[in-house]
């Protein structure tokens with residue numbers, strides 16, 4: 001799995017779980033994948049909008 005950041009080809013290390021209460025049911029979770037480099041910027045983007053619900057590590061396999 002690769003990072004969800006635009007143009008990034010790095011392996012994802014984190015799953016950012018988010019929900020936009022205006023368009024999603026409360027229990028729904030969307031997932032963005034993030035590499036180490038983009039975890040911060042993607043988290044900040046979601047957090048600034050009040051969408052971020054959690055962050056979980058991606059299991060290596």
Ligand SMILES: [Zn+2]
Pocket residue numbers: 003004005008009010034035036037038
């Ligand atoms: Zn990335």
